Amino acid sequence: MRPTSPIRLRHSTYDAVKSLIITGQLPPGARVTEAELTERLGVSRTPIREALNRLERDGLVEGRAKSGYAIACFDARTAREAFDLRATLEVQAVLLACRHASDSHHQALRAIITERDGLADQDPRFKLREFQLGMKVHRTIAEADDNRMLARIVHDLLDRCQVYVWMDLTALDNWQAARAEHRALVEAVCARDEACATQVITAYIADPRTNVVDLMEARRDLRAMAVAGSAQ
Known part of the structure; x- marks a missing residue:
């Protein structure tokens, strides 16, 4: 077996820790x-340290002086702000992709949908991979215009939004809707249909925004009621 390269190990460790947080x-x-x-992942401290530093930049963990790290707490306000920013940036990315995406970008997008369709009705253990492929659709679209700054900003924002997207898919079981919307988005981008693509991406972001914010506010209210009840 060929040894894992340091670069690949860094990426795989980062992905592993991020997956533990997202799920x-x-x-x-x-x-x-x-x-x-x-101990949990069976790797040395160096890639773990690099992963935690990167996740701190992503906003998924918070450094604690002399006591390691804590997983970031996610609230309705942060979710609302993240989805609103996605709506602005991803609409622009979709428009640019409709105008400038190459045949190779179209092929890459269709390949993602094909792989994702193959996972749709399989064992629930494949849900994380299906989720990752859904996020890959958005990353690929952001890269299609070759605007490196836009792609980087969208990538960073998607990293920060993954917890909320996972919440929408799993807590509210919106897998089927996400599959249909991703397929429609890819078809519109490949057809260079700006109006349709804009409509699809706007709805795709708006619906989870409402779902997740409502869910987080409901959970907050339940916690407040529980605290008030225990104080009586």
Whole structure:
């Protein structure tokens, strides 16, 4: 077996820790240390340290002086702001992709949908991969205009939004709707249909925004009621 290269190990470790956060296996507020993650993932401290530093820049973990890290807490206001910013940037990215995407970008987008369709009705263990492919659709569209600054900003924003997207898909079981919207988005971009693509991406972002914000506010209210009840 060929040894894993340092670069690949860094990326795979980052992806592994991020997946633990996105899927709630490391819940908001949980304290984590390099030593704990090293043991859990079976890698050395160096890639763990690099992953945590990168995740801190992504807004998914917060450094704690002399006590490691804590998983960031996500609230309705942050979700609302993130989705609103996505609506602005991704509409622009979709318009540019309709105008400038190459045949190779079209092929890449269609390949993502084909792979995702193959996972749709399989074991729930494949849900994380299906989720990643859905996010890859948006990243590929952002790269299609060859505007590196826009692509980087969209990539960073998507990293910050992944917890909310996962929440919409799993807590509210919106997998089927997401599949249909991604397929419609790819078809519109490949057809260079700006009006249709804009309509699809706007709805795709607006619906989860409403769902996630409502869910987080409901959970907040339930926690407040529980605290008030215990104080009586």
